[in-house]
Every structure is written in structure tokens, then in C-alpha cells.
Amino acid sequence: MGKVHLNLCVGGIYLFKIVFIGSGSALFFKKLLVDILSVTEFQDAEISLVDVNNDRLQISVKIANAVISQKGNKAKLEYTTKRREVLQNADYVVCMIKIGGYDVTKIDYDIPFKYGIFQTMTDTCGIGAISRALRTIPEVLNICRDICDICPDAYFFNYTNPMSMICSALEKSMPSLKVFGLCHSVQHTAKQFSKYLDIPETDITYWVAGINHMSWYLSLRYKGENLYPKLISFMNNEWDGIIPSKTRNGYNDRVRFDVLRRTGYFVTESSPHMSELFPYILKRKNIMEEYGILHGQHLLNLENQIKGYNKLILEINNGNIGSLDSDGFEYLTYIIQAIELGRKTTCNINVYNNGLIGNLPLDCCVEVPCLIDSEGIHPCKIGNLPSHLAAMNMSVINLQQLAVEAILTGNRDRVYHAVMMDPNVSSVLTLDEVWKMTDELLEAHRERILACFRK
Template identity: 40%
Template sequence: MPKITLIGAGSVVFAKNLISDILQFPELSDATLALMDIDPARLETARVMTERVIRKLGVKARVEVFSDRRKAVAGANYVICTIQVGGYKPGTVIDFEIPRKYGLLQTIGDTLGVGGVFRGLRTIPRILEIARDIADVGAPGCTFLNYTNPMAMLCMAVDHAVGVPTVGLCHSVQGTSQQLAGYAGLDFDHVTYRVAGINHMAFFLDYKYRGQDAYPFLFKLLDDPAFTQDKVRFEMMRRLGYFVTESSEHQSEYNPHFIHHGKEVIKKFDIPIDEYLRRCESIIATWKKAEAELIGADGDIVVNPQTHEYGSFIIHSMETNTPRVIYGNVPNRNLITNLPHRCCVELPVLVDAQGLQPTYIGDLPPQLAAICRTNINVQELTVAAALTGKREHIYHAVMTDPHAAATLPLDKIWAMCDDLIEAHQKAGLLGEYAPVISNTGRTRAGTGDKVLVSLEPVKTLTALDAATPVEFVLTATNQGDKPFSGPLAIEAGPVAVTLGGSGSAAGGNTLALPVGPGKTVSKRIKLRPAASVAKGPFTVRVTSSDPRVLGHDYVFKERRLVSGAAAKTGAPVEVRFMDNKLLSAQLKLDGTVLELAGRVLDTAVKIDEGSPWTASAIELFVNSEHGSRLRQFFLLPREKGITVLNRERQPFGKKTATAAFKVKIDKGGYDFTLRLDLAAPGVEVLETGKPGAFFLDLIVAAGALGDAHSSCRVGWNGKLNSSATSAHYAFVIP
């Protein structure tokens, strides 16, 4: 006499079928049925319905009713789950309304996509509570039969977090196998099939009629203009070669090929947008009538023949050792060999007194495995978010969803997820998740809660003199939500430094710099080196005993000096990338006019005025001798149009002849000449009529270097993705 517990027994329509199926087996007719639901009214309806089914069948089963889940599970041999967390309102409505505001449409939204992700997030905690109750107080070997969606996510979470014997049950395999027989005009009694994949995206690897391949009947329907059913699934069969188990309305939101392509495609494939909302509203509107039919008039009740739901067959096989094959959702432990380990797969499962015994499939056809993996990615990330409490994995799950990724850019996906999280939390459907760095996919803890500290000299350094303190700007940004007060320590090498402008006793090398949460504070400090440094390298860094502090090093290096004489005759400038001369040029000075002429290797010249550093360009930096007038220019390699932009990416110098950049492009790159007046307005690195020393740096960005390399961005210092700082590379002395 097994004890069978139904969690979510208030899903009375489904519960009636399950209970009727179970009690129509003579060997199970004396079972104890424990009904549990959080809705007292629904639970009472379930009790009345169950007692009337028992009387109608004339069996000796017992009914127990519980509002306490743990008590309902205690001693159970089987636990059947049919819960829905959040209900139609607010749960399902939130899942549909917020994505719709962002332009993302859904049909069902209960298994994958953004609706499936958030249904999973609010359901996984409750499913794990049930599984832990089974582990703690269920009978030894108690089996968990889950009917709740999102099926794969929930079963995967149970396997990863608890590990009780679990099978996810869906009716799509048996339902679709009968549908296909109807479409093809076949007698289902002579149909055999083999199915494997993941829930709602398993495929009929074999579909046979009287032992012969029946797929030709199905492919013939593709050319029949009178056949207009199941358009999405038949289109997927046309492209993949195999028929998928779950309905067209589901399939349309599991891949990127339909909904987001617009009204014409939606109409062509008869895709019912918002279908699940309409179903829910219909059920709610007709519930009273359905309830009366469920419990029967005057105590009488209609008990239908056994359905094709697997739940009763599993229990009967395990209790009587009757071998059966059902299709179930189980952990992938080398069952489908080209799908991820421990994802949730749907395939044939042998059931007898030994329990659930999944069968080995091997490799799916590669195209089927590939499309399954796009869905598994979402499932795994949703489970990771639920089990770890990491908010970033919610974003990751939705950004990898095929339908969401095809419909929305990443910033909209992030904003939509934020709105969904907030709405779920306000409704009490989601707990707290670890915060992320704003508008990113990285947890704040350990990364976004740091205090970032940097040091930059007020003036560009050419040497360090022990007799002259050097003024730096110390900047600290507190990214966290807790205040920071220090201490900060200034370290240097190979020569030590002390704080203060006169003498080492002015303050040692530590200071306090209070910074509030989310704030940035800058402070000028003076550092006195213990000895003079003419060439470098010389490094100054900020450290702290507070582990939140992350400091940038300031490194003073020897400059490449270009004398006035060399600048007048022509000084070589070369930028190398691996074995290639990316830029080869001559630098000259004509009074206050900088001349640069040479060649850039670039076999795919392309221009982007909005983000010039991402395309083909020369970035030129000039600064005054004292480092107080840093200027940045983008030189665009094109033969017509604007060729010089300033730091704000505005055209510069063409009207006033302040700057002129001319190029001639060929297949291997481009030759160029530049003239830039360093004393002209907008530059003013030198004074008019007074040639003097200045700093110079450049970065070369190329679209491609032949067949060997794609785009690159290299500085004069030879570093990839280089960026200019106050430590410019060349010091030109006229």
C-alpha cells in the first residue's frame, strides 16, 4: 500500500486524471493519497473530488489532506509535483507584460525564453524545498515525479542541489507520436518510435510504421498545399530533417527564426502571440463550471479511462515489477554523448521494481545537438543563478536565449531583466541576489566593491630631483557601498619617497583619504624622492592594509629624446607589430610646425568617425614641456573628406590650415603626410614664434595586416591596445 503525495493538488483537473489513472490499477487501489496545496479552497475541492473518484471506482484508497508540505511528504513512496509558483497574477502577467514593453513577444513563456527563465527562478527554490523534504522525511527510495515547468531547469536544479531520484514527466512525446500518425493517416497501433533530446526539444530519431521508416509520409505533407497544420514544427523538420516533440507555439519561441522577424512571419506560420495568457484567462473565467463538473452533481462523478500520462505507469511498474518504457527527463550521465554532462535530457527510461533506468542514446545528429545546446545554455545559467544567488547569471541566461538575443540588444536585455527582477521582488516571488557592477554581468563583490586609487604627476616628468618635491594628484574612487577611510601608503622604487614638501619628517609615507560609497575624491600631494633619478624606470604605487584598495602604478621611464638638429633633418619614427613595420615615418620640425611623413601597413582601411580608435587611424598626442596641455588628434586615412578630428571627434584645422593630413591609399596600406602647427589655436603646445621642447606620442590602428592578422592597435612603445598617459614616449627638444 504505497503512499502517494500530490504537491499542488489544487491543480484539480490534472490531479483528477492522475488520481483516476493510479486507482484504476488494482494493485494501487488501496494506496494512500496525500493531497497538499497552499490554497485551502482548491485543496478542499481536490479532497471532495478524490473521495468521489474512490467511491465511483469502489476501491479502498485513503485520502489525507495537508496544508503542511513536510507532513504530506513524510513517509511517502512517491511525490508528484504539479505546482505553479506565482500563479497567473502576478507571476505570468509579469513574465509577459514587461518583455512586451521592450518589444519581446512570447507565446507560452513557461519553459525557455525570458518567461521560462523567470518562472524557473521563482520555482526552483520551492522545488528544492520539496526535494529536501523527500530526502529528509520521505520513505527510503522515495521517487520524485515532477510535472511542473520549466521542466529541464527544475530537474537539473534538483540533481545538482539535492540528488533524490527524480524524473520529469511531460506528455509531448506520447501526444506528438499520435498527432503524427493522424497527420500521415496511419494506424497508431502499428507505429513505433525512438525519441531523444531535451524537454520540449526532443526529436523523433525514428518514426516507423509496420517496421518501415514513416518519415516519407511526413515529408510528403510539406508539398501538400491543403495541409496547413503545425507550421512551425513542419518548417523545423524541413530544415533539420527530424520532427520535434513540442508544439508549434512553443517551438516558435525556442529559436530565433520566427517571432522577431515580424508580423508577416508570425502570420505565415500562425504563431499565437500571448497564447498562454488567453488560456489562463479562459480557465479562470470557466473555473466555477469546471469545478462543478470535476466533483460531479449529487455526489456522482465521471471517471474517464486511463490517460497516456506516465505517472501512474511508473508507480505501477515500480510496485509490481512490471517492465515498461516511458519517456522521462533525467540527468545526462553519458546518455546523450554530444550534450553537456548533467544537463537534463529527455529519452526512453526503463521502469520496473529497480526504479528508473535511463537508456543510452549516444550522439544525436549534430544539427539536433547544436540546437539543443542553445536551449541548454539558458537552462544551465538559470539554474546557476538560482543555486548561487548570483544576479549576473540571470542576465547571462536571457542574453544567451535564442529568441531574446535575436530580438533585443544587450543593453535592453539588461534593462528588461532589471525590471523583471524588481517586479518579482515587489511581488514576493524572488529573493535577493548578489549585486552586480552597475549595468554589467560581473558580481560587485571582489570586483565592483573596490577602491580604485591612481597617482598622476601634475606636470609631465622628465627627471626626478631629490631637491625638488614632485606634485601628484591622488585620486580614489569608492565603488562599494561602505565608506573608506584609509590608510593609504605610498611606495616607490628603486628610490624611496616621503610625503611633504620639505624634509622627510613631513609625514612619512602614509595618509588618510576618506571616500564615501560611490564617491570619487582627489587630493594633491607632494612626494620627495630620496635620490635623484635621471632616466628611470621609477615606480610609485599606492597600497593599503584594506583589501578593497586596488592601485595603479605610475611608472616614470626614460624618454626617447629627439634633438632639434635631428628634428630639422628628419628623425625616424617606427611602430612595429610582431614582424611587421606597422608605421615607418620621418619626423621633422619647421619652426613650430610638426611634419610627419611615411607609410602605414593596412590591407583593410576602414573609417569610423564616431569611434575612430576602433578602425583605421593614427592617434597623435602632443603635450607642452610642462605637461599641462595634452592634445589628442585622430588622423583618418582617406583621400577625400574630413581627415583630422580633435579629442571630441570634431573636424579640426582644415579651414585655418592648422592641420593637414593627406594620404594615398593602395592595396597594401597608405602613404601619408601630416603638418600640424603646434602653436596654433586649439593646439598651443608651443608659443607662437618660440619653438621649444614638447612631448609626442602616437598609436596606430589598422584594419588588417594581409592574411596574417586582423585588426590591431599598437602604440609607439610597441604595446598592443596601447593608450597614452602622462608618460609620453618621446621628448622633442628643438
């Protein structure tokens, strides 16, 4: 399907052009497009959809047409399976690809499990995340080579995991590209604070820095007052009495509250994520049960996503596109508003460190507050993190840096060295077992990771 399909709507000059790569991720694509076209000034934008799976692409085209129709019928829509055909004149490129579906992801769980390794999310740290990076980063590099060739001034916004490894690989190999990684964990956790403490989310302010899925609320305030004493009181007087397998307000946060108890700071990503980023929870099943943590949590999430996608297809085929109201949750629209319309904002974004956090490596990817205005995106300098928080970040960064080196240089040995650094693997396996497990996983994915080792 090489031909670019155009949907020419009412309007002449389009304000900006945004390309969604991996737009077949229909549920998330719908959310982002609704956000963008809910901004009145953006209703005449140029929207380009790209996905290698034409069936999934067509579902997203139906969604896009419905959203455009409801939001003023002014936007221009084009779609294709060949990304180079729509990158010309792009101002923004959004990456939301997934390399390998449920069955491929299950391999990342099943083989390590044979060796006694439990995993939850496999999207940040650990052997599952390394495997995902080996499959994903070569394709993201190909995408960004096309961007550098066709629309080198475009902003590249990455939503794909493993976030830090992808952004780090791009920053090391294509330093001129404007790479920014967008996640949801900072604002999602702020919403959780409002539920835990029964206070309005709009009155909560914070200063957060660290690495993706392991950033720290260095400052947390409610109407200017330090919120940590109330959060700690909640933890001591209410949270500890809850049965581990149960949740409050839909969340199971026993791991994160225990981290707060031990470190004095709350971390940005969920307890299932955090349990994978340090070596104390996943080493034995009884500990996982105590904390309410499930092996294979991401697989359960994928099963629910598949059900949601199939439900969406049925609804679309019955003429029901669902809600087209924006919840204003994702950063993307606020960033574009700041750049295009001068509506200044602050968002936590994944960027190249380069001294922003003084006690983390210069060449790693960090997540820091960024000021955004009509001149662009301006990361804020943090200084040093508290030393114990930086040390915890470093245990993850070491693994990520080695995995990125393996991919960029084709050095297969660095894959094994990265797995050695996994906090959970190193707390359970011998070196010989690490090598055998890694051998088996690499062989299982051999055809999918050839691009990493052809150098």
C-alpha cells in the same frame, strides 16, 4: 490548517503511498488519480493531497472522495496544507505546483513586450521562462529538502515547468534524490501522427531523445516501416496547401513541419513551443502571422483553464464529478505499475544526462527513453545526436544552465547572462536593452524572487 485529515476507507495494509503536492490543480490531479485507481491492484493505495490554498485543496478532496468511491472504496485519503505532515513513509511524490497565477504570469509577457519581445508559452526558454524559474525553483528546492529529510527513498516525479531547469537544479543540489521529470509531448505528438496520416496510434513506434519540449524523433516507424517518407509526403502534398491560420485535426503545426523540412527530424513539442526555442519566428509579427503563432498563447491557455476550473466547481457543487474513465495517456501510472507490479514499460523521462547523450553537457537535463521494471527506472544511453540537432538543443541548454546557476548560487548577474542567451531576445534587442528589460522584470517580481538572492 496544520492537522492532517484522514479518510479511512475499507482495507488494512496499503500497497503504496503517493503524495500529490499542488493537488489544488484539480483538473490535472483528477486525471492522474483516475489513472492510478483504475488499476485494480492500486485501489487500496494511500493517497495524500497537499496544497497551500485550502479552498482549492477542498475541491480536490471532493474529487478524490468521488474517485475512491467509484473505484472500489478501498483507498486511504489524507489531506493537509502542511506537506511535512504527510511525507512520512511516502513511496512517490508528485509535484504539480504553480507559483503565481494569471496576473503574475501576465507580467512576464507585458514587460518584455514593451521592448518588442514576443513570447508564446514561457515555460522552457526565454525571459518569461527564466522569470518563472526564479519564482518556482526555490519552492521546489524546499519541497525536496523535506523529502530528503523525511522520505529520502521516495521517487520524486515533477510535472511543474520549467521542467529542465527544475530537474537540473535538483540534480545539482540534491544528487541522492530520485528525480524524474514527466511530460506529455512525446506521446501527444505520436497521437498527432496517427491523425495526420490516418493510421492506428498503437502501431506507431519511435526512439526519441533531446531535451524537454525539444526532443527529436530519431526513429519513427509504422509496423516496422520507416514513417518519415509518408510524413514528408504529407507535408509536401497536403500541409502546405492549408491556410496558415487554420489547423488540421485541431493542431497548427506549421513551425514543426518547417523544422522537419530544414532538419530532417520532427520535434516533440507544439509549434507555439518550438517558435520560442529558436530565433526565426517571433522576431516580427508578420512572420508569426504567416506561421499562425500568437503572442501570449499561454495566457489564452490559462484563461481556458480558469474557465474549466470554474465549470468543474459548479459541477462538483451540483453533485456531478464528470467522467471517471481513464484515458491512459499519462506516464505516471505505467511507471508505478512497472515498479510495484513488475509490468515492464518504456517511457520518455527527463533525467540527468551524465553521458546519456554524448554531445550534450554531462550536467544538463535530457529527455530520453527509460526502461522501468521492479528494480526502478533505467535511462537508455543514446550516444551522439545528429550534430545540427545537438546544436539547436545547446542554444536552449546554455540559457537554462545559466538561469539554474543564478538560482543555486544567488549570482544575480547570471540572470542577465541567461537572458542574453535567449534566441529571440538576442535576435531583437541590443545589450543595453537586454539589461533594461531584465532590470524592469526583476523589479516587478522583486518580492517573489527574494529567495534566489539571499545567499
